[in-house]
Amino acid sequence: MTLVIQHVTKRYQKFTAVDQLSFTIPKGEAFGLIGQNGAGKTTTFRMILDLQETTEGSISWDGKPMNSVNRDLLGYLPEERGIFPTMPVEEQLYFFGELRGKKRKELKETVEYWLHRFDLVEKRKDKAETLSKGNQQKVQLIASFIHKPEFLILDEPFSGLDPVNKDLLKDAIIHLKEQGTTILFSSHQMDHVEELCDHLCLLKRGKALFSGSLLDLKKSYGKIKLAVRSPHSAEELSSLSGVASAIQKKDHVLLTLKDESYAQSIFDYVSAGQYIERFSLDYLTLDEIFKDKVGESHAEVLASRETTV
Template sequence: MSLKIENVTKRYRNFTAVENLNFHIEKGEIFGLIGQNGAGKTTTFRMILDLQETTEGKIYWDGQPIHKVNRDILGYLPEERGIFPHMKVEEQLYFFAELRGMKKADIKKDIDFWIERFELEEKRHAKAETLSKGNQQKVQLIASFIHKPKFLILDEPFSGLDPVNMDLLKQAILYLRDTENMTILFSSHQMNNVEELCDRLCLLKRGVSLFSGSLLDLKKQYGKTRLTIRTAMSLAEMTLPGVKDIQLVKGEYFLTLEDEQYAPAIFGIVSRGEYIEKFSLDYLTLDEIFKDQVGGVHV
């Protein structure tokens, strides 16, 4: 086990930002911390990074209290742009790498590698303030892991990125895990990205953990209650058992079931009439679960 959060609470006088938080992350795992704005994600990150003290509880890295750990094993990408606006891209990366104790020979090699991978060759000598938001995000991301930390925290890494750059970033995250065996903790409001990258996650609501565990376990709690049907029949006028909600979007019916056991009965009803193009029973998406858990949009 790499990171262990044990009964962690953070209070500011009368306000509790994080309450009795518990989770752990295995070495080489990508772990998602999700929650609405103000749920306590950034506070949790700051406590892990020893930028803020915990009010109660302990945080361990490899069994050692986090404040005793060499800070160079940590990498951090803050939610907002955190680079020096007047510094050139290459200078900036060199500075962060040197600050993290990298050897000069390795710095040049690694900067070249990541600049090429993130398609920043033309911007190498440009000042950070002249870059687009997306490119600034890429530079900041490289700066956060150029020193190959053992544990990388990414706070909203996908914000401000277009789909192409988002894909580049996802590939980079997977690369870091697979080649460097990096342990990665990240937060995102884009649940599809969390689903795509995370093995396990923790769901926060107003500082309280609603769920901590594998994504599959979370989905299993809801069961396979998302039923998609494409048919020429009009399902809206039919009486179907166990259906909580039905919506027609671009020729497909999306049904939310009370339980997956109702699916065979529904299949029996709709297959009696006409040809069915699609009948698919799935787990809810993380986005739907998130809305249900923290947003009050019940499915």
């Protein structure tokens, strides 16, 4: 089963929300759709689910137009949360599963599995409105895939979750992938996309700035992030050829290079007759690349990131 989006455009009168978007997601892959607020992610999700019509282009699942696909094969967690406040947790899960064509007896084993996996067993009889925001989020997450969909869309699934529950969700996504579920999700937390996705699409104002392999995206920048721990100061290192910026950290200097080819000459300089505790050259993170793609320079990217460490 494969999702194929070809030259999809969505216009609202004079405003173009999505502009000539194309990408493909193979079966069993987790694919990231990233972009700033208003970039067109949610509009894309709604067109995939046939909740909105495309202005141009086509969307297909397993070679069939999405509007002809059985809805029960799909799962969707919208960014806007919506569970029934007075319905007990366990009943919510059965209810959403039955809406998707499953019988209660078919759902029992799956409901039990996810209640245990998401640490909700003791909350199973509680009304949703009495739960913390994080637990409400977990209930809605389970409800989105309780019927074992072939294709699952998660719109900002990590929102409202603490670090422990974020790890639970990441493990759940990996589990679903291993079971063959195809997953498309968005997140403003790039480390999650980087950890879970091999491929992604980066949107800006409805247009794809990049679509493809995460590794290919990183390689397009080269290994330009260099961490050096040596007696040399940031001011001294910033004067070297090929250094775009140098930031003094607590125990090292973080350099941004104009090109990774300059790394050798910098190594020769800092190693001349001196012991180097650290010399580490790496790709930019997805978070740094994302900020660069939407308008910030490499220096601004690294400076803003490092001030939060």
